[in-house]
Amino acid sequence: MSLNAAVSAVTDRVIERSRTGRKAYLDLIAREAETAVRRPNLGCANLAHAYAGTEEDRDAMKADRGMNIGIVSAYNDMLSAHAVYYRYPELMKLWAREVGATAQVAGGVPAMCDGVTQGYAGMELSLFSRDTIALSTAVALSHGTFEGAALLGICDKIVPGLLMGALRFGHLPMILVPGGPMPTGLPNKQKAAVREAFAEGKAGRDDLLDAEIAAYHSKGTCTFYGTANTNQMMMEVMGLHMPGAAFVNPGTKLRQELSRAAVHRLAAIGQRGEDYRPLGWCVDEKAIVNAAVGLLATGGSTNHLIHLPAIARAAGIVIDWEDMDRLSAAVPLIARVYPNGSADVNGFEAAGGMPYVIRELLSAGLLHRDILTVAGKDLSDYAQTAVIENDTLDWKPVGESGDETILRSAAAPFSPDGGMRILSGNLGRACIKVSAVERERWVIEAPARVFADQLEVQAAFKAGELERDVIVVVRFQGPKANGMPELHKLTPPLGVLQNRGFKVALVTDGRMSGASGKVPCAIHLSPEAIGGGAIGLIRDGDIIRLDAVAGRLDALVDPVEWAARQRAETPAPVQGMGRELFALFRQAADEAEKGASPILAGAGL
């Protein structure tokens, strides 16, 4: 099957737009491959310091025959997804020795659990934790004593941050080592129902806590298809995992053998071997377009409309929302995983998972097959299911969908397009994911009720002030204002209003969670309020029209009056929960469509 025309055209746009930046990037990693600090040219004292902490491997390191692998780990106990990494470094050192290599923990990176901070002040650090992770990755790899790196990270900002930092060391081969989803607990829809009951006062706090703990009950990634699991999907279609590694549960033989194979594979793709596969060559324009196609075909998290441009920029590549919008029109929706359906990622994996998705999208000409992956000859090797047979890791071609309510073929999709839309109008440019919204709610026209803080929305809902058709506007939530928090806690109250038959939508310069669904939300509105965006002109009672069919977002206000409007006053900056420490990031962050990255903007990338 030849490449889909829209995918080919968007890829050409991206290549053309990135030509200068990509050349500068490839020149950088070529220089680094020759001149970067490496073990053979480090001083003896430097090497002694590097080896002092790993007595058992010192002789092998001194002999410098095999790759010294730098492990960059996002382990902590705050994210159920990352708690599984606790003993990975010990095991990875053993696995490295099996192939004549060595491994050291190069450094740790911070990881925020957005589920813990959701709705609270800590969420205002969430987006910038991504750039902090990128900086921490650079600090870890700056020791210069590694010929390859294993990146241990799974959740929302962690994979994007690891890649943004690691790509600046793109002369090194690297591999992402995922940990896998927790087993299924209380189904997501039942969890959401208890939340709505609680929001209506029909369920108590004890009922809600019991339900939440039944949903999030053990180590492993949460099982909704949010930003974390969308990360794993993207790593598969970019070929940065071992094939089929994305959604294998932790604590299983298969998970262990995939992690072991990742260490072995990494040791085989170094600069001194016969099969050099540096990260900077793997993450090229085709891989980035593959990630965008996978995002659309699976109904992935809207947060990747921000993270994917940032990852791409770190590799000298520019992808924008127009590219995504054009791809969305051509890429069918072939997966329905909560919030876009009832199933969770365990059901998705059982139905065929990423091998099925990749097989279907390749067969429809929607993915680039000819990309440099960390394993295999090309992306077609990722259309295979990892198995343990005769106690050995192996791969076999994936079959047909095991559940047509979860996974469908590209020829008979759930929807002919990917369900991500760009909205434009007199309010600016915004994104909306319609794959989780009922068709009759794609066009909402209603009076605005304006807020500058999500807690005010909750208070207004509790006071019964929103019992009507309403477009809730929450502004001063952009990167420069307060770090662009997710406003996912608004999903239950807005869902209750929607269930009561009201026409409801959210318009914000902030973000939503990948787990947000059902309520139409125009998010990432740019320019943001603090940057002079028109969202700052909206007043209570203005009629707002959100039209995801026509791709429009407008305030239906007399143009003369609109032009004469004064902007809302910017809220005073707040302190507490460390937010004041991120002032530099807020000042330097550029807009969401470019990735909202203070470090890339500051570096002129």
Ligand SMILES: O=C(O)[C@H](O)[C@@H](O)[C@H](O)[C@H](O)COP(=O)(O)O
């Ligand atoms: O983008 C995402 O996927 C979210 O940030 C997710 O990682 C976060 O944890 C949600 O808050 C979880 O959903 P609940 O808050 O509904 O549990």
Ligand code: SF4
């Ligand atoms: S998916 Fe979200 S809630 Fe779950 S561990 Fe990761 S960051 Fe936390």
